[in-house]
Amino acid sequence: MEPSLFSKPRDLFIDIVNPKDYVQIxxxxxxxxxxxxxxxxxxxxxxxxxxxxxxxxxxxxxxxxxxxxxxxxxxxxxxxxxxxxxxxxxxxxxxxxxxxxxxxxxxxxxxxxxxxxxxxxxxxxxxxxxxxxxxxxxxxxxxxxxxxxxxxxxxxxxxxxxxxxxxxxxxxxxxxxxENASYEELKIYIQKKLLKANCFDVANMINDKNIKLITKLTRGNYRESNKLMFALFSLYTWYEEHYPSKIKYNALNTKWIEMAAIHTGLIRA
Amino acid sequence: MLDVSKLEKRWLKYKIKKILPYGLLLTAIVTLGILIPSYLFDNPVTVSPASQKKERMQAKPALAIATVNNEEAMILEPSMNFIESMTPASIPTAEATANPPVISNKSRLIPNVIPAISPIVQEPKIQPPVMPKVQPVVKGKSTSITRDDAAFDIHELEERFKNNSNPNLGLYIARYHYDHGNYTESYNYALKTNAISSTMEESWLIFAKSLVKLGKEDQAKKTLQLYISNSNSQSAKNYLDTLNKEPSR
The missing domain is CATH 3.40.50.300 (P-loop containing nucleotide triphosphate hydrolases)
Incomplete structure (x- = not known):
């Protein structure tokens, strides 16, 4: 079975405190x-x-x-x-x-x-x-x-x-x-985390609009951002498995970001 | 494990809930956008070409009415003044006030009319000095211009009198013809004026004088006697005495 493109990024955002995962901002x-x-x-x-x-x-x-x-x-x-x-x-x-x-x-x-x-x-x-x-x-x-x-x-x-x-x-x-991260800090945090784990394809998918939405939803909180990203890449893994044609590799899907936010409780729906 | 289908439903619900206020606002704006122009279409103030056309059509009569109103405002007052200044003793009839345009036009004749009144009031001498042909010497060109204007206007005035039967106008025409030696015409206009208004002393006098000039002195005397019995006019009495003393005056 071919390994999922999104399973590795998903695991990067598991909310555990590991000094090795420390991202320098x-x-x-x-x-x-x-x-x-x-x-x-x-x-x-x-x-x-x-x-x-x-x-x-x-x-x-x-x-x-x-x-x-x-x-x-x-x-x-x-x-x-x-x-x-x-x-x-x-x-x-x-x-x-x-x-x-x-x-x-x-x-x-x-x-x-x-x-x-x-x-x-x-x-x-x-x-x-x-x-x-x-x-x-x-x-x-x-x-x-x-x-x-x-x-x-x-x-x-x-x-x-x-x-x-x-x-x-x-x-x-x-x-x-x-304090909570600003938009720029969160962008660096997510990008660095992905690049550190050699997830270049996924890092390239994240554009400024995606980061703005993530910052808006999490208010720059690192823990909330980690949870959101984990849920988001879990969704991507699911879609990759069931409906791969729905995945667009040029940007993160706004709908799926919002769905992840609903799942993590950042959006009350 | 994610329940994606359930999550999608929740997302749809969230999206509807999020968009709903904007949708309602947009609907309200669109509704207002439709209602306000339709409301404006119902009222005279409108912007569309059709309503502009309608507006133009409405604007014309409105303008005309406004003009008439202005004319009335301008005409009524000076014409009344004119009547009062012309015949202080005489009471203007309903017909006179009911035809403002004629009165207004007469106001243009004030310079000609006013000088004519005073000599007629001094009836015993019967020397209307104003009328152009009676004056022997024309001292300046301006006088000749006035005379020409008067000659030119008399036909117009006669036409107007036919239309409006204004007794003041009738008296003026009668006086004009008498001064010009047109005694038949002066007789006729004085007669018509008396029929319209029986209280105008000067008209009765011109009527009687015209009869005398036409050789009907007896009829003139009867007319004067009849008038004196009704009005007790001193001018009429003086003229009757003159006729009795000096016939053919």
Whole structure:
């Protein structure tokens, strides 16, 4: 059976965070560089925030991927709600200290003093808005003791500006906000992603009008764009299999883009 | 797994829902586009060639009416003034007011008419000095021009009198003929004028004078007596006395 032209592009847009799939866009690249610079500074906490789907997790994973080659970096992408577990996991991942018993904050700080790293280890916390205030208080104490550096990501929502919360306001020493992509950025993102995977034919099918429609539907949100593109190339795969004559290779079909948007819930129909 | 057929139906539904407001708006615009011109066709204000033709046809009578109205506005007032200035004592008849064009034309004759009134009022002397042939010397060319105009106009005035029977016009013609020695004509026009309006003193006097000139002095006296009995006119009494004292005047 002949491989589908659209199955590969479809799989490119599966919504998983993989640093290898990181696409360099000017604005995001600038953010990433400033994040890397901030990490080198003697800062205790760095905040990375933005609306869901703006690429915070990807940036955090990319940072983890790049920094882990040179220094001790611990990535916690799934929040550990239990305070004892949190300290125990950190002790294990950073200091390779395995303990079945619960670890107190004092014990943890003693451990960090005992294991003296030349460069302060970095802890990357994704979805930090899920952590309890008391745990956030412990994180603050650990960073104040300069035992660890923390880079945390937060969701910025319309209803609640988490940065305004007191315990973040007093501790965050540097904050970086991520935003949705513009039309040009989304165009580069999609094109680069396809070209990186050698999907030249499909990349050539995407014109400015298609990108404008996609930007309009997803409002430049990377996660929504990934979902839309995945649904769109799923449709193309289906049509390629059942009605190949309906496929026009000079541009993406607007109707099918809208159908994909309906499928992903971007259009209510 | 995608259910493409269901997705296509949903897309169609979405598309209809999306286009519907624009469709309705377009329909409304088209409907208005049809209704407004048809409404304008029903009214006089229109743009199409057919209606322009109709408009042109309507415009002509309207223009004519407007002209008439203007003429009336222009004619009525000066003609009434003319009548009043001409015969202050006499009351204009319905016929006189009912024919404005004639009155208006008479207004052009004011320069000729007004000088003629004063000598006739001084009836005992009976010296109408104004009429061209009576004046012995023509001092300037302008006078001769006035005379020619009057001679030229009398036939026109006679025609008009036939048409409108205006007593003032009849009196003017009678006076003109009397001054020109056409006593038969002056008799006839004075008679017609008296038949139209029996209150015009000058007309009765011209009638009586014409009778005298035609050799019917007795009939002139009877006429004057009859008129005096009805009007108590002092001019008529004076002329009757003159006739009684000096016959053939």
């Amino acid at each position: 000017d604005s995001v690249s600038h953010m990433y560089q400033s994040l890397k610079t901030s990490v080198q500074k003697p800062l205790k906490m760095i905040l990375l925030y933005g609306r869901p789907g703006t690429g915070k997790s990807m940036l955090l994973h990319k940072l983890h991927h790049d920094l882990s080659k040179h220094q001790k970096v611990c990535m916690i992408d799934i929040p550990i709600i239990d305070e004892n577990d949190f300290l125990r996991v950190l002790a294990h991942k950073i200091y390779s200290y395995a303990s079945r018993e619960s670890l107190s904050l004092t014990n943890f700080l003693e451990l960090s003093t005992a294991v003296n790293y030349p460069v302060t280890p970095i802890v990357l916390l994704d979805e930090a808005q899920l952590y309890s205030p008391s745990l956030m208080e412990k994180i603050r104490l650990i960073s104040d003791a300069r035992a660890l550096k923390f880079v945390i990501t937060l969701h910025k929502t319309d209803n609640e500006d988490i940065i305004a919360k007191e315990h973040f306001q007093t501790r965050i020493w540097e904050s970086i906000e991520l």
